[in-house]
Amino acid sequence: MKIVRVVAAVIKGLNEKGEPIIFATQRGYGDLKGGWEFPGGKIEDGETPQEALVREIKEELDTEISVGELIHTIEYDYPTFHLSMDCFWSEIVAGDLVLKEHEDAKWLTKEEMNSVGWLPADITLVDKIRMSI
Numbered sequence: 001m002k003i004v005r006v007v008a009a010v011i012k013g014l015n016e017k018g019e020p021i022i023f024a025t026q027r028g029y030g031d032l033k034g035g036w037e038f039p040g041g042k043i044e045d046g047e048t049p050q051e052a053l054v055r056e057i058k059e060e061l062d063t064e065i066s067v068g069e070l071i072h073t074i075e076y077d078y079p080t081f082h083l084s085m086d087c088f089w090s091e092i093v094a095g096d097l098v099l100k101e102h103e104d105a106k107w108l109t110k111e112e113m114n115s116v117g118w119l120p121a122d123i124t125l126v127d128k129i130r131m132s133i
């Protein structure tokens, strides 16, 4: 099966109560349209995962991020491809998270993380994030 290598940013911030919040985006096009995900995309030839992630977040959200530690690499079989997705803690350096490609976005607290319809590959990662924030 075809392997698709993807990077995703788990962007962490704080709400007005000082609680940790995570930025989630809703896919605006394609087969998985409407599903919630962590912004990011496919690694291109010659890029490191971190370089790919900085580029993708600039393209998708017009925002500059700093890429932190790897949280987890998701391996998941979709019907037509195998997804291998590196997920990194990330923080905003500059920019306002403008939705250039996504349909919607939300900042979610730990308690709210199960309130959106995540893509099937993301479920184990979401659980892991909920335990660690």
Ligand SMILES: Nc1nc2c([nH]c(=O)n2[C@H]2C[C@H](O)[C@@H](COP(=O)(O)OP(=O)(O)OP(=O)(O)O)O2)c(=O)[nH]1
Pocket (backbone or CB within 6 Å): 004, 006, 007, 008, 032, 036, 037, 038, 039, 040, 041, 042, 056, 083, 085, 119, 120, 121, 122
């Ligand atoms: N970005 C992202 N993709 C995910 C997640 N979970 C998940 O299954 N995927 C899948 C959906 C896509 O089939 C694939 C990568 O997607 P993408 O569409 O974001 O790639 P891209 O930004 O480079 O966009 P494109 O040029 O291919 O349209 O990974 C996630 O949390 N974030």
Ligand SMILES: [Mg+2]
Pocket (backbone or CB within 6 Å): 039, 040, 041, 042, 056, 060
């Ligand atoms: Mg993308």
